Amino acid sequence: MQHVVSRADRSRRARWSFGVAVALMAAFALAACGSSSKSPTATATPATTATAGSSGGSSSGGLKTGLKVFVIPKNLGNNYFTVADSVKTGGALAALQALGSTGTETSGSAATSASQLPAIQASIAKGANALIVSATDPTALCPTLKSAMARGVTVVTYDSDAPTCRTLFVNQATSAGIGKIQVDLLAKDMGDKGDFAIVSAAASATNQNAWIGYMKQELHKYPNMHLVSIVYGNDDPTTATQVTSGLLQKYPTLKGIISPTTVGIAAAAGVLDTAQYRGKVALTGLGTPLSLKKFVNDGTIQSFALWDPAKLGYLAAYATVNVASKKITGSQGQTFTAGKLGSYTVGPDSTIILGPPTVFTKANIDQFNF
Numbered sequence: 001m002q003h004v005v006s007r008a009d010r011s012r013r014a015r016w017s018f019g020v021a022v023a024l025m026a027a028f029a030l031a032a033c034g035s036s037s038k039s040p041t042a043t044a045t046p047a048t049t050a051t052a053g054s055s056g057g058s059s060s061g062g063l064k065t066g067l068k069v070f071v072i073p074k075n076l077g078n079n080y081f082t083v084a085d086s087v088k089t090g091g092a093l094a095a096l097q098a099l100g101s102t103g104t105e106t107s108g109s110a111a112t113s114a115s116q117l118p119a120i121q122a123s124i125a126k127g128a129n130a131l132i133v134s135a136t137d138p139t140a141l142c143p144t145l146k147s148a149m150a151r152g153v154t155v156v157t158y159d160s161d162a163p164t165c166r167t168l169f170v171n172q173a174t175s176a177g178i179g180k181i182q183v184d185l186l187a188k189d190m191g192d193k194g195d196f197a198i199v200s201a202a203a204s205a206t207n208q209n210a211w212i213g214y215m216k217q218e219l220h221k222y223p224n225m226h227l228v229s230i231v232y233g234n235d236d237p238t239t240a241t242q243v244t245s246g247l248l249q250k251y252p253t254l255k256g257i258i259s260p261t262t263v264g265i266a267a268a269a270g271v272l273d274t275a276q277y278r279g280k281v282a283l284t285g286l287g288t289p290l291s292l293k294k295f296v297n298d299g300t301i302q303s304f305a306l307w308d309p310a311k312l313g314y315l316a317a318y319a320t321v322n323v324a325s326k327k328i329t330g331s332q333g334q335t336f337t338a339g340k341l342g343s344y345t346v347g348p349d350s351t352i353i354l355g356p357p358t359v360f361t362k363a364n365i366d367q368f369n370f
């Protein structure tokens with residue numbers, strides 16, 4: 001939390017000079033390439049493009065401009081990714097625009113590889129210089145991503161990794177930290193004892209599976225808490241609602257649920273927000289403050305965690321342009337500057353960490369607008 005706040009303070013201080021820099025870059029791009037200077041659109045259409053001019057040259061910092069970058073979340077229509085990616089929120093497309101490249105957000109409508117893969121293939125066919133991908137299923141995506149890399153396309157993952165077929169992974173926080181905090185929050189709500197279940201996203205999602213692995217490790221601290229089931233809502237509100245209801249029927253003594261997905265936790269909260277369950281079955285996990293404010297205020301949820309998705313997208317975009325410009329290659333210890341977020345260093349496993357997650361409670365939830 002401290003870390004996040006201090007970065008926010010820093011970014012406030014930097015906003016003025018950043019804004020001036022953006023304006024100057026945009027003006028330069030417009031002058032250099034008038035015909036491609038159309039206004040960005042930020043609506044959630046199947047392919048949202050933000051164009052900042054395309055000179056194909058090199059900025060003074062040595063970063064390439066005029067790159068065609070495709071931002072490919074697990075799916076479209078998930079507000080978490082809309083915040084992470086869009087111009088309006090200051091996410092990945094805003095960063096790409098500031099860097100003088102063209103960013104396009106595209107994916108399928110379901111958070112499955114069958115839905116995401118055609119969008120990846122289409123992006124490559126359109127001449128992508130770089131792909132920024134949140135992997136629905138690394139096994140299914142990697143053959144395509146590997147062949148793109150072999151043809152010179154930069155592949156960076158964000159949010160959900162595909163470790164064997166990317167140069168860099170931009171992680172929201174450490175996977176261990178994300179797993180641990182959710183168990184600790186639930187333990188507090190459950191008084192350290194009782195049966196609980198997990199309502200996850202897709203069974204193939206790298207990020208949720210990594211976090212669940214660390215949750216199991218953290219459970220060694222709580223010998224009287226028992227994980228009885230893991231169910232998968234596939235980041236689909238209807239499926240997540242159904243699997244949560246199924247859990248409550250199957251385990252009538254259930255005392256808690258962790259949902260490490262913004263879609264899953266909102267759906268689970270909707271199911272638990274009745275007199276029968278409120279205050280009796282604890283719920284925590286990862287959610288967006290705006291979607292859970294109502295449930296925190298009525299006592300269905302005491303606390304939950306997340307990071308700022310827009311900062312994740314913004315950082316991923318800067319990292320990607322640095323890789324595409326050969327400023328960094330993914331080796332541990334390399335550093336680069338991510339605009340208003342400041343300097344970042346590549347850590348083990350060619351991973352960059354945004355920072356620790358924020359915990360939201362009734363006391364602070366009104367301060368956040370995503």
Ligand code: RAM
Nearest residue numbers: 080201260261262263286
């Ligand atoms: C959902 C997605 C995403 C995850 C967040 C917490 O929106 O599964 O990958 O990072 O939840």
